Every structure is written in C-alpha cells, then in structure tokens.
Amino acid sequence: MSTPAPEPTPEPTPAEPPSTEAVTDLLGALAYGSLVAFDRMAADARLAPDLRRRAALSTMAGAEIANYRRLVARLEELGADAAGAMEPFVAALDDFHEATAPRDWLEGLTKAYVGDGIADDFYREIANFLEPGDRSLVLEVLHDTAYTEFAVAEIRAALAADPKLANRLALWARRLVGEAMTQAQRVAAERDGLTDLVVSGSGDLAGIGALFRRLTQAHTDRMGAVGLNT
Amino acid sequence: MSTPAPEPTPEPTPAEPPSTEAVTDLLGALAYGSLVAFDRMAADARLAPDLRRRAALSTMAGAEIANYRRLVARLEELGADAAGAMEPFVAALDDFHEATAPRDWLEGLTKAYVGDGIADDFYREIANFLEPGDRSLVLEVLHDTAYTEFAVAEIRAALAADPKLANRLALWARRLVGEAMTQAQRVAAERDGLTDLVVSGSGDLAGIGALFRRLTQAHTDRMGAVGLNT
Numbered sequence: 099m100s101t102p103a104p105e106p107t108p109e110p111t112p113a114e115p116p117s118t119e120a121v122t123d124l125l126g127a128l129a130y131g132s133l134v135a136f137d138r139m140a141a142d143a144r145l146a147p148d149l150r151r152r153a154a155l156s157t158m159a160g161a162e163i164a165n166y167r168r169l170v171a172r173l174e175e176l177g178a179d180a181a182g183a184m185e186p187f188v189a190a191l192d193d194f195h196e197a198t199a200p201r202d203w204l205e206g207l208t209k210a211y212v213g214d215g216i217a218d219d220f221y222r223e224i225a226n227f228l229e230p231g232d233r234s235l236v237l238e239v240l241h242d243t244a245y246t247e248f249a250v251a252e253i254r255a256a257l258a259a260d261p262k263l264a265n266r267l268a269l270w271a272r273r274l275v276g277e278a279m280t281q282a283q284r285v286a287a288e289r290d291g292l293t294d295l296v297v298s299g300s301g302d303l304a305g306i307g308a309l310f311r312r313l314t315q316a317h318t319d320r321m322g323a324v325g326l327n328t
Numbered sequence: 329m330s331t332p333a334p335e336p337t338p339e340p341t342p343a344e345p346p347s348t349e350a351v352t353d354l355l356g357a358l359a360y361g362s363l364v365a366f367d368r369m370a371a372d373a374r375l376a377p378d379l380r381r382r383a384a385l386s387t388m389a390g391a392e393i394a395n396y397r398r399l400v401a402r403l404e405e406l407g408a409d410a411a412g413a414m415e416p417f418v419a420a421l422d423d424f425h426e427a428t429a430p431r432d433w434l435e436g437l438t439k440a441y442v443g444d445g446i447a448d449d450f451y452r453e454i455a456n457f458l459e460p461g462d463r464s465l466v467l468e469v470l471h472d473t474a475y476t477e478f479a480v481a482e483i484r485a486a487l488a489a490d491p492k493l494a495n496r497l498a499l500w501a502r503r504l505v506g507e508a509m510t511q512a513q514r515v516a517a518e519r520d521g522l523t524d525l526v527v528s529g530s531g532d533l534a535g536i537g538a539l540f541r542r543l544t545q546a547h548t549d550r551m552g553a554v555g556l557n558t
Contacts, residue, residue, distance in 0.1 A: 133379070136386055140370030149363070149411040149418075153396060156366055160393035163386050170383070181379040188379075 115229055118176060120295040124224060125176075125232075126183030127191075127285070127292065128239065129169035131217065133184070134191050136162035142206035151203070151252070158210065158245045165239040172235055186289055190281040197277045204256050204263070205270055211249035212271045214241045215320045216278060219313050227299030253324040268326045275317065345459055348406060350525040354454060355406075355462075356413030357421075357515070357522065358469065359399035361447065363414070364421050366392035372436035381433070381482070388440065388475045395469035402465055416519055420511040427507045434486050434493065435500055441479035442501045444471045445550045446508060449543050457529030483554040498556045505547065 139159035146152035170180040198213075200206035218240045225236040257264055286293050300306045318328045369389035376382035400410040428443075430436035448470045455466040487494055516523050530536045548558045 130379075133383060133386060136390070137370060137374065140367060140389065144367065149360075149414055153363060153393075153400070156363060156393050157397065159370065160366070160390045163383075163390035166383060167387065184379055 116227060116295050116299075117291060118178075119291040121228065121232055122173065122176060122178045122183050123186070123289050123292040124228075124236070124295060125169050125173050126178075126180075126185075127187045128221065128236065129166055129173065129180065130184035130187045130191055132162045132166040132169065132239070134195060135159070135214075136166065138195050139206075139210060142200055142203075142210075145200065145203040145206050147203055154245075154248055155206070155210070158241075158248075161242060161245070168235065168239060172232070187285065190285050194277050194281045198274055204253065204267065207249050207252050208267050208270055209274055211246065211253065211324070212274050212317070212320065213278065215246070216275070216313060216317055219316045223309055223312070224296065224299065227295055250324055253326075257325050264326060268321070268328070271321060271326060272328070346457060346525050346529075347521060348408075349521040351458065351462055352403065352406060352408045352413050353416070353519050353522040354458075354466070354525060355399050355403050356408075356410075356415075357417045358451065358466065359396055359403065359410065360414035360417045360421055362392045362396040362399065362469070364425060365389070365444075366396065368425050369436075369440065372430055372433075372440075375430065375433040375436050377433055384478055385436070385440075388471075388478075391472060391475070398465065398469060402462070417515065420515050424507050424511045428504055434483065434497065437479050437482050438497050438500055439504055441476065441483065441554070442504050442547070442550065443508065445476070446505070446543060446547055449546045453539055453542070454526065454529065457525055480554055483556075487555050494556055498551070498558070501551060501556060502558070 136159045139155055139162065143152045143155040143159065146155060173180045173183050198209060200209050221236055221240060225233045228236060253267070257267075286296075296309075297306065300309050321328045366389045369385055369392065373382045373385040373389065376385060403410045403413050428439060430439050451466050451470060455463045458466060483497070487497075516526075526539075527536065530539050551558050
C-alpha cells in the first residue's frame with residue numbers, strides 16, 4: 099500500500115436525503131453494535147487486575163447500553179422494528195467478537211481502543227451523509243474520550259513496564275483490523291441500503307478510496323499514540 | 329417457623345449517628361453488590377430468548393453500574409478508598425453468585441427478582457438507621473420498579489404457558505434464599521461495623537427478630553405475586 103497524502107475531511111454535503119431504509123440499516127448496525135459491545139466489555143471486565151480497572155471497563159460497557167437505548171428509541175420513532183433492524187448485523191458482529199475474544203486484560207483494552215476507534219471514525223464519516231437530527235444522534239453515541247484516555251494510559255503503562263509486549267499487541271491489533279474488514283465486506287455485500295449510503299455519500303469511487311485512506315491513517319495515528327506499529 | 333404477625337416498619341429514629349466505619353461498610357457492600365450484579369446480569373442477558381429481552385436485562389445491568397458510580401463517589405467523599413471498602417464483601421458476594429449461576433433465562437430472571445427484592449428490602453430497612461444524606465443515596469440506588477414489573481410479567485407468562493415450571497422455580501428460589509443467608513451470616517460474623525449498625529439500629533434482639541420477620545413476609549408476598557410457593 100502506498101503512503102496516502104493527508105486529505106481533509108469533506109464538508110457535509112448530502113446531495114439528497116438518505117432513504118429510510120439506509121438510515122434504518124445504519125441505526126440497526128449501531129444499535130446491535132452497542133448491545134454486543136456491552137456484552138463483551140462486561141465479560142472482558144472480569145479480566146481486570148483490580149476492582150478499579152474492572153469498574154472502569156464495566157462503566158464503559160454501561161455507556162454502550164445507554165447508547166443502545168437512544169438508538170432503539172430513534173428506530174421506533176422512524177416506525178422501524180428495532181429487533182428487525184438489528185437482525186441483519188447479528189451474524190457479522192457476533193462472528194467478529196467470536197474471532198477476537200481477548201485472552202487477557204491488555205488484549206481486551208487494546209480491542210476496545212482499536213475497535214471503537216475505527217468504528218467511531220467510520221460512523222463519524224457516515225454521519226456527514228445524514229440529515230441533522232440523525233447526524234447529531236450518531237455523533238452523540240460515539241465513545242466518550244474519557245475512555246480512550248483510560249485505554250491509552252493503561253496500554254502505555256503496560257508497554258513501559260514490559261516493552262516486549264509491543265510485538266504481541268501490534269499483532270493482535272492487526273488481527274482485529276483483519277477480522278473487522280472481513281465482516282465489513284460481508285455486510286457491504288449483503289446490505290444494499292447501507293452500501294448505497296456510503297457510496298452516494300462519498301460521491302464516487304475516488305471518494306470511497308479517500309474515505310478508506312482517512313480511516314487507515316487515523317488507525318495508524320492511534321496505534322502510534324500508544325507506541326504500537328501497524 | 330411460626331407464621332409472623334404483620335408488623336409495621338418502624339419510623340427512622342437513629343439514636344446516634346452511625347460510625348463512618350459502619351457507613352463505609354454498608355456503602356462498600358452495596359457498591360460491590362452493584363458491580364457484581366452488573367457482571368452477572370450482563371452474562372445472564374445472553375440466555376435471553378430474543379433481542380428485546382436481552383436488551384431489557386442488559387439495561388437492568390447498566391443501571392447497576394450507574395448506581396455503582398454514585399456509591400463510589402460517596403465513599404470517596406467520606407475519605408474512604410473505594411476498592412478497600414468493597415474488598416471485605418468480594419468473597420461472600422462472588423461465592424453467592426458462583427453457587428447460584430442460572431441455567432436458563434427464567435432462572436436468571438427469577439434470581440434478579442427474588443435476590444434484588446430481598447436485598448432492596450434489607451437496604452431499605454438499614455437506610456432508616458442512616459443520616460438523611462446517606463439515607464437518600466441508599467434509597468435511590470434501590471432497583472427500579474420498572475424492572476420488577478418486567479420480571480413479574482415474564483415469570484407469570486412462563487408459568488401460564490407451562491404450570492409445571494412452578495415447582496422448579498420455587499425450588500430455585502429456595503436455593504437462592506439459602507445461599508444468600510449463608511453468605512449474609514458470614515458477613516455478619518466478619519464485619520463488626522455493619523453488624524453494629526443493624527443491631528443498634530434495630531434497638532435490641534426483638535427488633536432484629538422483627539426485621540427478619542418483615543423481610544421473610546415480604547419475600548413470601550413477592551413469591552406469591554408471581555404464583556410461586558415459598
């Protein structure tokens with residue numbers, strides 16, 4: 099892959115309002131993503147070395163459920179059946195988490211940091227393609243920076259104490275990204291509404307390419323921030 | 329056991345303000361109770377037969393974490409180390425949950441209904457022995473009645489569909505109460521601060537007896553409300 103030139107995030111310029119089908123898809127994916135993230139973070143919290151850290155990850159999980167409720171409320175407002183809207187994303191998201199069950203506290207935290215980071219970047223991009231109400235909702239259910247800071251501090255401290263960990267965690271992050279791409283492609287192939295939203299929002303193939311370069315660059319920066327190579 | 333005569337809950341009449349040690353014990357027990365309840369409810373949510381019910385139990389778990397944060401904030405305000413305040417209750421609460429892992433959705437829901445019910449009644453009684461600020465906090469972190477109603481509706485519907493379940497669930501509830509008593513006795517024997525609070529708040533041995541009769545009667549009523557015998 100060639101090194102991408104930095105590109106500015108485009109201004110929100112929705113050509114025409116996205117279809118209800120596309121918005122339902124997006125909110126359904128976000129909602130099930132929150133529910134399953136809650137579930138996994140709650141389980142990963144048991145890997146914490148002490149009560150303070152366990153509570154910190156449990157609290158992050160609790161925030162996912164609060165987001166889940168907001169997304170479901172909006173789906174119902176749109177006249178959609180929430181469970182039906184989530185259903186198309188259950189297999190892909192479950193498989194992602196099944197394939198990336200962390201073996202220890204640090205893998206769990208790295209997964210939350212890397213995975214939530216990419217997901218948030220992606221949804222922040224897509225938010226630009228939405229009308230103002232849904233755009234605000236999507237931006238508001240992104241992850242709190244306080245949690246990112248917690249994860250960054252923990253990973254940095256662990257690497258400072260044992261620099262050899264960097265290799266294992268970098269490999270782990272690569273596996274997370276690989277699994278995420280696999281499942282994202284599966285969703286893209288199956289969900290026309292969501293795919294149309296990304297394609298029409300990006301404008302054209304060059305626009306989609308630029309979007310993916312921005313996501314890749316942000317991921318590289320995030321890894322660098324904790325001292326990990328991509 | 330003889331049938332208890334109904335007794336009114338006494339008015340709050342704290343003879344003297346409870347010691348900081350006793351309050352720290354109480355809040356520590358409540359805080360760890362919330363953290364572990366979060367953890368177990370999140371796990372039990374996976375037993376749900378559909379996404380709607382899974383989300384409902386996950387949301388109940390999320391409320392536990394919100395309560396946990398309030399309790400920890402108060403502990404820190406009192407100058408206590410939150411992890412240290414919780415530590416004495418970790419073994420008893422973990423052992424309780426270890427011994428009462430539900431095998432299915434209905435057992436999980438019955439556990440939440442019966443266990444939270446008894447715990448709430450107990451903490452509501454103890455709240456009477458506290459000063460106004462802590463009393464309000466303890467009363468506010470009790471479980472939301474919306475969740476009780478959800479559990480009642482689910483258990484009733486399951487029993488209506490299959491009356492033979494009543495026997496199994498009644499046995500299950502008896503085991504829950506037995507395990508809870510075992511662990512409560514262990515805590516009472518080990519934690520003088522908390523025990524003193526209950527003893528001095530109740531006034532005398534007769535007062536403690538009356539408190540336990542009220543808890544027993546409320547449990548019997550709760551079981552009756554879903555059609556289960558004690």
